[in-house]
Amino acid sequence: MIIGSRSSRLIAVLDMLEGAGREEKTGHDVEKGRREYRGYGYGYVSGEQMSRALNISREAVWKYISMLRGYGYTIDAKPRLGYMLVGVPDRLYPWEIMKELGECSIVSDIIYYGDVESTQDVALRLAERGRDSILVVAERQSKGRGRLSRRWVSPDGGLWFSLIVRPRISTGHVTLLSLATALAVCNAIRSLNLPARIKWPNDVLINHRKVAGILIDMSMEHDRINYAVVGVGINANVSIESIESRIGDADRESYYGSTSLMHELGRAVDRVRLTALLLKELEGVYSRLAHRADILAAIREVMLFGPVRVVEGGGEAMAVDGVAMDIDDDGSLLVKSDHGVKRITSGYVRIRHM
Numbered sequence: 001m002i003i004g005s006r007s008s009r010l011i012a013v014l015d016m017l018e019g020a021g022r023e024e025k026t027g028h029d030v031e032k033g034r035r036e037y038r039g040y041g042y043g044y045v046s047g048e049q050m051s052r053a054l055n056i057s058r059e060a061v062w063k064y065i066s067m068l069r070g071y072g073y074t075i076d077a078k079p080r081l082g083y084m085l086v087g088v089p090d091r092l093y094p095w096e097i098m099k100e101l102g103e104c105s106i107v108s109d110i111i112y113y114g115d116v117e118s119t120q121d122v123a124l125r126l127a128e129r130g131r132d133s134i135l136v137v138a139e140r141q142s143k144g145r146g147r148l149s150r151r152w153v154s155p156d157g158g159l160w161f162s163l164i165v166r167p168r169i170s171t172g173h174v175t176l177l178s179l180a181t182a183l184a185v186c187n188a189i190r191s192l193n194l195p196a197r198i199k200w201p202n203d204v205l206i207n208h209r210k211v212a213g214i215l216i217d218m219s220m221e222h223d224r225i226n227y228a229v230v231g232v233g234i235n236a237n238v239s240i241e242s243i244e245s246r247i248g249d250a251d252r253e254s255y256y257g258s259t260s261l262m263h264e265l266g267r268a269v270d271r272v273r274l275t276a277l278l279l280k281e282l283e284g285v286y287s288r289l290a291h292r293a294d295i296l297a298a299i300r301e302v303m304l305f306g307p308v309r310v311v312e313g314g315g316e317a318m319a320v321d322g323v324a325m326d327i328d329d330d331g332s333l334l335v336k337s338d339h340g341v342k343r344i345t346s347g348y349v350r351i352r353h354m
Helices: 008-023 047-054 058-070 094-101 119-128 171-190 240-244 261-265 271-287 292-302
Strands: 074-078 082-087 109-116 134-141 159-165 196-199 203-206 209-221 224-234 306-311 320-327 333-337 340-344 348-351
Touching: 008 047, 008 058, 008 082, 008 094, 047 058, 047 082, 058 074, 094 109, 094 134, 094 271, 109 119, 119 134, 119 159, 119 209, 119 224, 159 271, 171 196, 171 203, 171 209, 171 224, 171 271, 171 292, 196 209, 196 292, 224 271, 292 320, 306 333, 320 340
Parallel strands: 109 134
Antiparallel strands: 074 082, 134 159, 159 224, 196 203, 203 209, 209 224, 306 320, 306 348, 320 333, 333 340
């Protein structure tokens, strides 16, 4: 587990290594941004320079270089030249996310795990202790979960996180929080020129296959939400086979196919950049929750409507077949069937033409 930036001096050493690369770049290359040029080795910085700039010993510089190598950074060392950063690991380290993210009102600190049972469970324990604006992120989850207690397969290469928020909405609008989160996820994926859509209430699909899901756990009191833990799972750089091979028989009844960003794009995505982009989208969407009409209009633009089967508490025997027509002002799904228009506030919705 890594909490926050781990060590300000460790990050200062990393910044100086990156800075040596920046000084060698000119013109259009600089405009591409910090993550466009990282990992190609454009300059050396000496241990003496780092020692003087950071007011630490040469031995301490070597210690931090060794730590960075232990975290997976590739750093070349040459006598009389110093150190050069030549490779950056594909890891969701807190300092990498924070640097890409910049100022963000909904994230004050980040907790990172290589392996964890569930980021949602960790975040819930922190929320119960009064913590707020904490992002819990992991490379892998062994007991990830989705809605209705379904298992969420979380192998290497995905984006699995939980965020503690305290939304200023009434308990009557909790479905809107879920849809707003799905909108942010959808927007982040669409920025990659992928046709992401929302399946009510909180799945995100590409070409009718699931690429992301959302789980929200919350503590409520009277008409007030004490806190919400927003769990997001995105199949980023994940092979479809690695997901489907882990789906058990109990989950196949509701399974309608998975995809990943890597599969759709034909290349891997920068997960740190995607995380920062999504957090910025969440910040923007959550700040507009009070403007319900605007949020609902944006959700409707990317929501999948059409023939559906809705399975509520009574199971398949009580399922409702109809046509999803719209969403209500509180985020409920409006389904027209032979018996009229029904407001759906919970349950599982299956798009029938899939």
